[in-house]
Amino acid sequence: MDDARQQQAASAHRVLAALRASFDAAAAALAARCSEGGKLNARKLDAEQVPSFELAWAGAELLAAETGMAALQADAPAVAVDLALIFCVEAATAVVARLETLYLELGLSLAPLRELQSQPAWDGLRRDAGGARALEAAGRAVALSDGEVGPTELDEPHALAQEAFRRFSAEVVAPQAEAIHRDDLTIPESLLQPLREMGVFGLAIPEKFGGSSPDDREDTLLMVVVTEALSEGSLAAAGSLITRPEILSRALMAGGTDAQKAEWLPKLAAGNPLCAIAITEPDYGSDVAGLALKGVRVDGGWRLTGAKTWCTFAGKAGVLMVVTRTDPDRSLGHKGLSLLLVEKPSYEGHDFEYVQDGGGTLAGRAIPTIGYRGMHSFDLSFENFFVPDANVVGGEAGLGKGFYLTMAGMVGGRMQTAARACGVMRAALRAAIRYTGDRKVFGSALAEFPLTLAKLARMGARLAACRQLAYSVARLVDTGAGRMEASLVKLLACRSAELVTREALQLHGGMGYAEETAVSRYFVDARVLSIFEGAEETLALKVVARSLMERALGIAPSGA
Structure with a gap:
């Protein structure tokens, strides 16, 4: 790292430290x-949803910037330093705006934020690391x-897995992705069988x-690396296949009987059978x-x-792993839920009806999506559908524990969704790089124009920050911690995927809006990421936000 970048990095660390102190004050006040x-009150939390939302987003942007800067080594490539600094500038600017809103709402003095903005380090960082010349370079x-x-930098096993699945994604998934999307096909066995053989469903x-x-x-981390690689080929046709076995297998390991695990x-x-997770209901959403x-x-x-x-x-x-109310007392809320394993035949089409020998029925209809x-x-409809006692996860002891067992799998599911977002972003960025390099406008390649280069820089900076955070949180999750951070990285990466794919499509101009161009698929696929898995x-x-406030109060985090 040269002297100029070292000075910019030092300024960035000072800015982030000041923001962290201001953020902690806001979290404590809220x-x-x-x-x-001394305990959070549900009624008061609901009354403060708007500032809580701002707090959560400020926390996500701030942690991503801190993680990116902390990961930089003295011998880091220049592009890695520059992208970390660009994201730091953009995240810090957004965090200041969010904290100003919070401080005004909470009646806190704006002096600390005004002091930060008056420091030479703030203006210098914005000019030297986030200005036009820096973005162009x-x-x-x-x-x-x-x-x-x-x-x-990955160790050998993870690097080999990344290489193998990136190759499979490029050579096998991507060539089939357009037809699956445009013709609304079900994922074919030509993708599923090789993925079974590669061990995808048992990660x-x-x-x-x-x-x-x-x-x-x-x-x-292995799950994140593999998911990211497959999502680059197609979010729907490959990258999302791991989520459902991830959630069900973790639920079984957390609360299944020995016989059920075996x-x-x-x-x-x-991958035989394939599985699905049935949680959401028409009237209740999340x-x-x-x-x-x-x-x-x-x-x-x-x-x-x-x-x-x-x-x-x-x-x-x-x-299907079906979250079911097994206690008729609705006042029990989540304590009356259990997990039941519903077995059914596999169907290829967009609708099905399965009638049991005893007359119970399960009908399904695919929901048309963009x-x-x-x-x-x-959409699923159960009518007097029989499930044996052996298929209650945890047996008799598992009754009433369905919520907790489901949450055991959701941390991994949210990490996997963050990885999916990173894969889609990487695909979109690569498509934008190729197109802007080839496309000629006004006598020059699109990639020669400063605004194009600034867009590529910001897209690259956001992808780099999300990847760095996802990899870091994956390692944290493996220590048994990181529940809140897994939700935080999912929050940031999924919104970032919308931004990056939007810019990639925009750089393609009219061709970006054509279904024959892969970037149009990246754009509509990315939109779902901020909706599912929470x-x-x-x-x-x-x-x-709840976890951040619990930390501020010094109390143990609640489950979610």
């Missing part, structure tokens, strides 16, 4: 407003990078159960505690009646 007797470096920005399952995860620890984990690892699909105890098992929606891959799946085609999300509003309010 926590005081939302608490009663960084954009040229990004154009030469072919999208290889962000963390590139979260210990080796002793037929998976590829170590028996003595988790390897979230029966189901090897099957899930082999409000898991309000779920109403009813399970009534009968001789030998349970009869399910009710509806689920947005159940991805429900047609193709041979087993993107994320291939797996298809289904809508960004729910994550921001119920997990990130």
